[in-house]
Amino acid sequence: SLSDKILGSVKKLRGQATISESNIEEAIKEIRMSLLEADVNFKVVKNFIDRVKAKAIGAEVIKNVNPGQMFTKIVHDELVQTLGGDKVDVNVRENPSVIMMVGLQGAGKTTSTAKLGLYLRQKLGKKVGFVPADIYRPAAIEQLQILAKQNGFSCFSSTTEMKPEDILTQALAWAKKEMIDVLLLDTAGRLQIDDELMKELEDLKQVITPTEILLVADAMLGQQAVSVAETFHQRLGLTGLVLTKVDGDARGGAALSIREMTGIPIKFMGVGEKVSALEVFHPDRLAGRILDMGDVLSLVEKAQEVMDHQEVEKSAKRMMNNEFTLTDFLSQIQQLKKMGGLESMLKFLPGMGEISKQMKNMTPPDSEMKKIEAIINSMTIQEREDHRVLNGSRRQRIADGSGTRVQDVNKLIKQFEEAKKMMSGMMKMGLGKAMRGGKS
Numbered sequence: 176s177l178s179d180k181i182l183g184s185v186k187k188l189r190g191q192a193t194i195s196e197s198n199i200e201e202a203i204k205e206i207r208m209s210l211l212e213a214d215v216n217f218k219v220v221k222n223f224i225d226r227v228k229a230k231a232i233g234a235e236v237i238k239n240v241n242p243g244q245m246f247t248k249i250v251h252d253e254l255v256q257t258l259g260g261d262k263v264d265v266n267v268r269e270n271p272s273v274i275m276m277v278g279l280q281g282a283g284k285t286t287s288t289a290k291l292g293l294y295l296r297q298k299l300g301k302k303v304g305f306v307p308a309d310i311y312r313p314a315a316i317e318q319l320q321i322l323a324k325q326n327g328f329s330c331f332s333s334t335t336e337m338k339p340e341d342i343l344t345q346a347l348a349w350a351k352k353e354m355i356d357v358l359l360l361d362t363a364g365r366l367q368i369d370d371e372l373m374k375e376l377e378d379l380k381q382v383i384t385p386t387e388i389l390l391v392a393d394a395m396l397g398q399q400a401v402s403v404a405e406t407f408h409q410r411l412g413l414t415g416l417v418l419t420k421v422d423g424d425a426r427g428g429a430a431l432s433i434r435e436m437t438g439i440p441i442k443f444m445g446v447g448e449k450v451s452a453l454e455v456f457h458p459d460r461l462a463g464r465i466l467d468m469g470d471v472l473s474l475v476e477k478a479q480e481v482m483d484h485q486e487v488e489k490s491a492k493r494m495m496n497n498e499f500t501l502t503d504f505l506s507q508i509q510q511l512k513k514m515g516g517l518e519s520m521l522k523f524l525p526g527m528g529e530i531s532k533q534m535k536n537m538t539p540p541d542s543e544m545k546k547i548e549a550i551i552n553s554m555t556i557q558e559r560e561d562h563r564v565l566n567g568s569r570r571q572r573i574a575d576g577s578g579t580r581v582q583d584v585n586k587l588i589k590q591f592e593e594a595k596k597m598m599s600g601m602m603k604m605g606l607g608k609a610m611r612g613g614k615s
């Protein structure tokens with residue numbers, strides 16, 4: 176596998192604690208070759224390798240792992256970032272939501288429509304209705320109707336005599352009557368992109384603005400999929416991608432190229448012909464699959480976790496001693512993101528079971544975390560170490576600097592003060608004593 180090759184080709188470091196250019200020369204060659212073999216666009220390969228080099232050269236090798244493992248982890252993390260970082264959820268907030276499935280013929284639109292229906296019903300509890308709008312391909316309407324019947328979905332009764340826009344208009348009225356939450360619109364494809372098809376899709380978009388326009392793209396197309404995605408994106412403004420047939424030989428080359436070249440988030444992956452063969456797209460899973468690495472990753476992650484735990488323990492102790500500052504708060508927010516919540520952090524303190532449960536609700540959502548991070552990053556070191564200096568004009572400056580509002584800054588400081596108060600209260604309860612090893 177690629178990760179074996181990387182591991183084998185990173186030169187051993189002698190007494191060095193950092194990675195140097197000559198250590199990874201061979202490994203870089205292996206990566207370049209594998210990516211090109213996986214039909215990743217050459218520009219994407221070049222940019223990717225430049226970024227990996229920039230991150231790796233000079234990087235410190237953490238305790239308990241060897242440089243090869245460290246480097247593999249860096250490659251993995253950069254793959255994850257290139258594939259989009261975090262997973263991106265499908266948007267079904269409006270009622271009814273219309274999700275438009277577009278793409279070339281044979282890409283897997285109709286199959287993916289059924290798969291997505293199943294996902295929305297099982298995972299999100301939505302009432303889903305199918306709308307067949309491929310009036311050209313023989314038996315295309317019937318194909319979706321059969322899938323609906325087999326899986327217990329309602330399906331709008333389109334006919335080949337209707338125009339796609341009329342189908343959608345009537346289906347919207349039907350959805351209201353049937354109390355359907357999400358309409359999945361299965362559109363026609365072509366063997367190649369042509370203007371007529373694009374016009375038809377644009378017209379559909381005029382009937383109602385879809386909450387999602389998902390391009391269904393065949394992973395086996397490799398680089399070709401990029402230009403398909405670019406054209407569809409230009410004409411329609413895609414909101415996401417469903418990458419199909421990832422169960423075959425395709426190892427994600429298309430995913431890398433499309434994501435890097437167009438920026439369109441990949442939302443789902445089709446991994447088989449069955450309706451259940453749909454996966455929410457997790458960049459880290461595909462990155463793992465591309466590298467074909469299991470052990471290395473978990474090993475390095477464990478070593479990193481130990482480091483994280485030490486960080487957390489330090490700041491928890493400072494918390495107990497009432498020395499807790501906004502700098503600690505920021506480092507905690509960053510740890511929280513990695514470790515999944517305040518309560519998991521508090522597990523490292525003795526006697527925190529009950530309190531850690533109470534804290535569960537206090538862990539801010541991701542968007543909030545990003546805001547908090549931005550605000551604290553806009554503070555000077557002095558301000559972080561002693562939040563009491565934060566007067567009105569400083570707060571305004573911080574709000575401007577972080578692209579937030581003064582209210583947000585105020586809210587954060589209040590949250591921080593409350594956390595601090597709570598911590599010092601806990602110390603008085605005697606937990607501080609326990610923390611300091613039973614002596615006071």
Ligand code: GDP
Pocket residue numbers: 278279280281282283284285286287364391419420421422423444445446447448452
């Ligand atoms: P459409 O023309 O875009 O509507 O494509 P279809 O949904 O009719 O699919 C075309 C072919 O691809 C069918 O034989 C599907 O079973 C197959 N297919 C679709 N998605 C996948 C997938 O994720 N994996 C595999 N192996 N086959 C798929």
Ligand code: MG
Pocket residue numbers: 284285286309315
């Ligand atoms: Mg179809």
